[in-house]
Structures are given as structure tokens and as C-alpha cells.
Amino acid sequence: MDFDLQWLLWSVPLAFALGWVASRWDFRQWRRDVTETPKVYYKGLNFLLNEQHDKAIDAFIEAVQQDPDTSDLHFALGNLFRRRGEHERAVRVHEYLLNRADLPKAERERARHELAQDFMKAGLLDRAEAAYQALAGTAFDTESRLALLSLHERSRAWQAAIGVARELEQRGAGSFASRISHFFCELAVEADAAHQPDDAEAHLRDARAAAPQAPRPLVLTGQRAAAAGEHERALRAWGALLSAQSAWFNLVAHEYAASAEALGRAPAALEQLAGAYRQNASLELLDAITRLDPDPASRRARLIEHLRQHPTLAAALALLASARDADREPESPSSDAAAIQALRVALRRAARPLHRYRCAACGFEAEHYFWQCPGCLGWDTYPPRRLEDFR
Template sequence: MEFDLSWILLGVPVVFALGWLASRLDLRQLRIENRQAPKAYFKGLNYLLNEQQDEAIDAFIEAVQRDPDTSELHFALGNLFRRRGEYERAVRVHEHLLSRADLSRADRDRAQHALSLDFLKAGLLDRAEDALRKLEGTRYEEQAWLTLLTLHERARDWQQAADTARRLQGAGQVDFSARLAHYLCEQAADALNKKKDPVAAEGLLRQAIECAAAAARPRIQLAGLLTGRNDWALAFDQLASLEQHAPQAIPLVASELVRIGQASGQQAQARALLERSYAATPSIDVADALVQAETASGVPAQVAREGYVRHMTQEPSLIAAARWLSQEPFAQDGAHPVVQRSVEHAARPLARYRCAACGFEAQGYFWQCPGCQAWESFPPKRIEEL
């Protein structure tokens, strides 16, 4: 059978015409869809860009009512409610999303994460914890663990916090060994103070030292436990080990080093350690401890307090001046007490510690900031030395 090429020549224009017609239909359909896009949605975006949140919420509600199947509108509306503090309405929006059977897995995980944030902001910590646990196995899993870690810390549930930190460390993102050492120290404090179990407390502290060898807190806390049972030599060894593992923390225990050194018969070792620390990093606390050590060893007080003068020669210090004046004999004209009180008053704010994260100031040193809850955010230096 002979093939007629004329049919091909006739078919080419037909195919071309059909293709052109199909493209025109697609363009027409696209224009229809664009015209049908909810105007209220764009109105809401305009209000949002102009920081008119009340009007934006009204516009988004109108858009959702016209097109209830659009999940993005629900997310936008829920986030707006949360930002305004209307947590109940945010919860309702995200729970409605989760109740939809046609929601994709990605949007379902996103809605679950948004719901956990709603509960967290509303202070419903139990419900927030339940919502966060449902995010395991999703792309929000690590964010959920970090939030759970914060919740456990706020609840002072140190065992749960330690378990969560180990899971995060197992994920390989961040090293949580220092944080784990703090949790063990908190558990040791509870065992000692609440359960009256010093044996368990010592075990937890030694575990913390193994967990984070460079952490200062477990060694300091263990030294305090050992002094409580008069194991002065072992306590001194723990504080002396700071020179190798955490030398920056020596100013925090300088006076205690002098006291324990005297009780254990290691005054010379304590003084030598403090002198090395001061030579490396001059500190008013170490200078003060050296003055105490010299006085305790029999050096006349007038000679010993010259340590404050030597410190002020290197580092101008109102704190050192106040402590030097407090040991000076009173002048006959009675001016000395007035000067001393004035200098002490001026030096008192400078003797505080300040959180590097939030600026919270305190007379004593905190391992966890009471203001922002950050760990080890207080430099072991007085404000005057920062």
C-alpha cells in the first residue's frame, strides 16, 4: 500500500492550530485563576507590610472564609494571632488545620510545630511538652528537643534535661558535655541537700568531672563536699586541679584555697598557686587572697596589705583601694572613716558580677543566670575588671 504524503502536509497545520488553541486555553485558565485569587489575601499582606495587624487579621479571616481549604492562609492567620498574644485563637486555627484529612504530611508537621509554640507562649507547659513530643521523626525534631530541654530546665527536672541533652549530643550538632556536667551538679546538690545522701552526691560530681574535664563547677562543688567531712587534703587537690583544667575559675575560689591550704598544711602550695594565677591574669580576688595568705603566715598586717597597693599599680581599682583603707589605722583628724565609707560606697557596684548574655548583675556568682537562664554566662571577674 502506497503512503500518501499529502496527509502529512495537511496534518501539520492542523497540529499547529491545535497546539496554539491549547496554549490559549492554558493562558485563559491562568488568567481566570489569577482573577479568582482572594483579593482579601493581598489586602491582608498589604496591611501586614504596613504594620496594621488588626486590619491584616480581619483581611485574613475574610480570605479564609472565602477559601477554607488554603492552608497557607491558616498558617498566616495563626502566626498573627500568636504574635498579638491571642493564643487561644492561634490554637484553634492550628488545631483546625490538624483536623483536616487532606492536609499534606509536611503541612501537618508544620501545624504541629506551630501548635507547640502556641502552648509554649501561652504558658501551658504540659500541653506544649505533649505537642513537642509528637514532632519526633519530623524535620522539626531537633528544634523540639531544644525546646524540651528549656522546659525541663525551667521545671528543674534535671534527669529529663540530661536525657534530652544526650539525645541532642547524639545527633552530632552541638557538644552538650558542659551542660550535662551542670545537670549532674544540680542533681548532686539535690542529693546532698534534699535527700541527705553525700555518697550519691559525690558519685554524681565525679561523673560530672568525667563528663566535662574542663568544667570548673564539679571540682569546686566536690571540694565543698569534701571539706564538709574534713577531708582537707582531698579538697585542696580538687581546687588545685583547677590550675590545669579551668584556670579562669581560680579567682572564684582564691580565698577558699587559702583556708583549705591552712587546714591541710599546704599553705605554701596554696600561696604559690595563687601567685602563678595572679602573674598570668591579675585579679582583685586573687590579690585579696594573697594578702590573707601573707597575714595568716605571720607577715605584719601593714606589710601584707601592700599587696593592694601593688595591685593598684598594675590595675587601678576602687575595690582594692576600699580594702586597703579598711585596714589602715584611723587618722587623728577623723577624716579617714569618711573617706573609707565614700570609697566603699563607690566600689560596691563594681564588685558585682555581670551576665555577658543579658547584663543581669549580682553580688554573688551564678552558674546559671537568674535573668536569662544561660549557663556560665557570668565571667569570673568583677565588673570593675571587665
């Protein structure tokens, strides 16, 4: 039987054409499958940018249902749940990702990191700590240790915080000397509250060793010594504070004057305080100077000069108080005395909101000085000057 070459010539183009048609159909089908999910995803993203979180969640859920194997959609949905405060739903999404056997290692580490953040936001600190510790040695190692440090600060686990901070320093994440010093100071405060003075003293030595220039260990050392009647030691500690961190001396200026009085060293302390005031004028320093100055006229002259240079309500109130002391008529029934008293009350009320400290990081205001802001939990974010001193 003879083979007809003509059929071969026809079959080659036909096979090519059929293959091309089949490939075009597969390509269109693939493109349709691929473009369906992004359309829903972008729809959810648009809702998210427009602050329509409920509609964004619905769109992301629809996208996940259409393509349950896409991990990026699960991450987006879980993060959105967490931002909305729906921590249980965020945990379920990220735990679903962790339970997938086909999830790549990098995606699994990412899911564990997201799950740790879910636990942290939900206040499940024990589970968050375990999740962050499981990320040691991964691409999220530094981030997880920083989160652990914040977690230990929130739970006031100062020894654990010291360990994590030192590990971060060893890994080149920066210097944590100031924070470590604060942690030791917190331990010292707790030891004093538990009537363990030797432990408190040891913690303060560690605090000074961790950050020799930090002001808080010197402040606490002086305060502990003064409370124990060791005024000589208190003056040494606060003198070192004045030399190293003069701005923070405002916090103990009045206590410094009291210890100097107890030792009979008022003239020398007055000279020291006057020098500090010339370098960095503040009402706290002026109050300490006023306490040690025996001359009423000199005290009043200083107040007037301070008020001229720094016209604040607190300074005006202090000047009114000095005028009352000079007159020696606090109970005078005259109309002038009544007017001065009313003015004094009004000034005190108006000055109260300004006689505060304000966090430079978050703006949280407080009547007392905090080494760690109660609002943002930042360390050393409070300038050691009250609001009026900045006006």
C-alpha cells in the first residue's frame, strides 16, 4: 500500500492549528481564574482605604472563599480583623494558615508572627510570649525580641526585660543601656517596698553601672539616703546629678535644700542652687533658693525678677504668697486683703493645668514626673520641666 504524502502535508498544519486553539482556550481560562480574585481583592482594598471596614471584610471573605489557597488574602483578612479589635477572628485566620501543611517556611513564620501580635492585642500575654519566643532564629527574630521587651515592661517583669534587652544589644539592635538602667531602678523601688534595702542598693549599683550618666539612679540614691537620715550621702548623690544631668536636678531641688538645712549647710547650698538657677532658671530651683534665703527682701526681689523674665501664673502666685507673708495679715478683714485672697485663689486655679509635666512622645500630662509615660510607655519622654517653664 502506497503512503500518500499529501495527507502528511495536510496533517501538520492541522495539528498545529488544533494545538493553538487548545492553548488559547487554556490561557483564557487561566487568565479568567487569575483575574477573578484580584478584582474582589481590589474591591476590598478600596473599601479599606475609604474606612469602610465592614464592607472591606465582606469583600476579603469573598476573595478567600474564591481562592482559599492564597495566603496573602488570609493575611490581609487577619490583619483587618485585628485592626477592628476582632481578635478571636484574627486568631482563627492565622491559626488556619499555621495548620496548612503546604505553607512555605517563610509564610509559616509570618503567620506565627501575626498570631503573636493577635495575642498581644487581645491581652493574652502568656500566649503572646510563647509565640514570640518560638520566632527566635527566624527572620522575625529582632522584631519578636522587641515585642517581648514591650511585653515584659507591660507585665513589669523587670528581670526578664533586662535579659531580653541585653540579648538585643548582643545582636546589634542598638543600645538599651538607659532602659536597662530604668529596669534596675524599678527593681530597687520594688525591693524598698518589700523592705529589702540591701537588694535595693544592689539594684541601684547595677543601674549606675548600666548607664553611668542616667539621672534616675542618682535621684533615687539621694532620696533613699535622705529618707534614712543620711543627708551627707544624699547631697553627694544630688551633687553628682547636678554635674552630670543638671536639667533633672529640678526634680530634687527642694529635697536638696532640706538636706542642706538638716546638715547646717544652707549658705553653701544656697550658692550652689543660685549657680544652677543662673544656668537653667526654673521655679523649682527658685523655691529651693527661697527656702534657704533668710532675707525676706532678697526672696521677694528674686521672685519679682523671675516674674519679669518668666511671666508665668505660678510665679505670680508665689509672689502673692510672699506679699502675704510680708504683710503678716493673712486673716485681714480689709477689702484689699479679700481682693488679694480672691486673686490668689483664681491664680491657683488657672495655674493648676500648667503646673504639669507633658510627655514629648504622646502628650500625656501628669502632675507628677514619670520616668515611664503611663500613656505610651516610653522611657525618658517627659522633659524635667513643667509646662509653664516652656512658655
